[in-house]
Amino acid sequence: MNILVLGNSFDAHALHMRDALTKAGTAVNYLDTRLFPTQIQISWQPDIQAGCLVLPGGHQLNLQDIKSVFWRNFSAPYIPNLPEGQQTIAFSDATSVLRTLLQAKPVRWVNSWQAYQFHKEKPLQLSQVKLLGVEIPATLISNNPQQVIEFCKIQPKTIFKPVYGGTHTQFVSDFHLEPHRLNLVLRLSPVTFQEYIPGTNIRSYVIGEDIYAAEIRSNSLDFREDEKAQLIPVELPDLVQQQCLAISKALMLEWTAIDWRLKPTGEYVFLEANPSPMFLHFEQQTKFPITQSLVNLLLVN
Template identity: 70%
Template structure:
């Protein structure tokens, strides 16, 4: 059984899962897109649906011989530095178009799929889809219009802000951030996500194989990812919220995910985000959740 891990040996989660899958009897390779197109070779015929990979270590795999792929991380491609700017642009466009096509053309089971990854990249759409399920989300504005930002800021007693795409930590919105010159400068560079601050407790729910494993993350930090000393405590969510976890996973086309909630003082679970490739080793070691075992079962079945 051939299984690929989208990522490389520099990622401890990728290495951990490769070792676990190998112990389970699978043949596992890294699919490192940073090596495309210089070392990693891909081919596909749309008329026959036949494709293959030639990995840098000299292994050739036909698409139909790949059982599953675990999406850990998609790296940027690596182009030769000697290319002229116009050559660089053409090579980048062609390489990325081929890479996106071939990721979607490979019929293996993806955990998670390209479509699920797109939802994660477009976080405002993710929030909208979850809201359509009848699940609470924070009041949120995505905008690069200073007038709309100021109007929204006046509607909430306390706000946070973060990038639309993600990738960095949440911060409290202060009066100094709303100074006209600063606001115009920042919003002229890119839009921003501004959200109602939800007081309460951080809850993270790992959803996989129809199971929900939840942990309360006790931390004084605004963004618990900044707190290496955060206390982790396994919790059992109400049945209604567990069903919401499963509904979110299905609606966002996820095979597995970690859902971040804020549990308000009034007992309301407010959805913040669903991550299609969450880190799990620290939580697993502290709680005993069988996440590695569940992933191995998912990728080998």
């Protein structure tokens, strides 16, 4: 049986997982979707539910021989320059085949196409988590300047970030709320505004039924900007561990990193669940066996 790593050898996490799985005694290959259709061939027969991959170098894999797939990153297919109409058709056809591959064959995806699509809808993700009874920050997603101003007025401090992601969190200032500037920005894109939660950053990794958590000590508003952030292993309360498992299930995640804010009062506030988080630095600093848990998840029958 084979395991695929959806990604490429330039990604340290993909390379690490390939090496860990190889050490565990299983055959591992990269599925770098940028190489389809120029260097990768995909065949699929829906009437008999069978297909195969031919990877760069000519190595062929029957889809029924693939046990599981570790999703590190997914890239759009690369289509060489063609006349505009042909380019659009070729790209759409290649994308359709890739999406079929990601959904049609019932192998174990860690994580699935559906989970990744859900992650793109972060406002919906927050709503789903709130329905579980988990506390989330007061949040406004809007491109309505008046509603943004009113929301920010009732919060002691407010942060803002893109709805989809892609850049770091910032505090809202009078500069950001200047009417002319605010109107210009919100005509281009809606923005996520949230109450600032004072307290401590907590990151919890959920891998199947395994949960590993650490406090992230940092003076930065967004700890991802702080290379000197300290990671201190912590034991989550039973209720929060149950919430971690419930969130993973509700968001269709086989594994995830959930970011929390721990208030001085001891309450945990959900911020986000990531479907393909970086983990090597976290594992090195905390000594948690994240890699082994991932290997176990991918090899389980």
